Amino acid sequence: MEIHISGGTNNIRFSAAHFIPNIEKCSRLHGHDYSVDITLNGEMVDGVLIDYGIVKNDIRSIIEPIDHRVIVPSMDRYSTHRIEDGKCLVSFRHKEYEFPESDVFLLDADVSSSENLSQYFFTMLSEKLRQHRNIKFLSVVVYEGPGQGAKSEDSIEP
Numbered sequence: 802m803e804i805h806i807s808g809g810t811n812n813i814r815f816s817a818a819h820f821i822p823n824i825e826k827c828s829r830l831h832g833h834d835y836s837v838d839i840t841l842n843g844e845m846v847d848g849v850l851i852d853y854g855i856v857k858n859d860i861r862s863i864i865e866p867i868d869h870r871v872i873v874p875s876m877d878r879y880s881t882h883r884i885e886d887g888k889c890l891v892s893f894r895h896k897e898y899e900f901p902e903s904d905v906f907l908l909d910a911d912v913s914s915s916e917n918l919s920q921y922f923f924t925m926l927s928e929k930l931r932q933h934r935n936i937k938f939l940s941v942v943v944y945e946g947p948g949q950g951a952k953s954e955d956s957i958e959p
């Protein structure tokens with residue numbers, strides 16, 4: 802059995818600013834209204850795969866720390882960042898940004914792309930879903946705008 806949860810119509814959304822240093826247009830600080838779709842596959846238990854509410858709470862708890870923040874990739878090859886006196890200082894090429902540390906989400910990735918966000922959400926959500934042993938497969942799509950998104954999907958090992 803497969804179930805699908807559309808982020809756009811279930812308020813599984815977040816807004817965030819980011820920059821991608823090695824792409825000229827994207828190197829300028831800008832933002833997106835992201836939404837996240839979830840698809841699960843597995844074996845039903847008593848006619849149900851999983852309570853939709855559990856999945857929605859899980860993914861919302863994962864996206865909440867990113868909402869209305871600046872995403873800074875912690876392993877970017879093209880930029881450097883350092884945390885100092887409650888500030889996050891980012892620099893690349895001729896640019897320097899200074900953000901309050903509390904406004905920053907450090908993403909454990911080299912680029913703050915929707916591709917890497919989908920991989921991050923997949924990893925985080927699969928950890929939470931692992932306890933539901935009847936769930937065998939997870940797909941996460943992160944849209945950075947209507948009709949444009951990146952998917953990470955794989956089986957979940959219990």
Ligand SMILES: [Zn+2]
Pocket residue numbers: 819827831832833
């Ligand atoms: Zn962007």
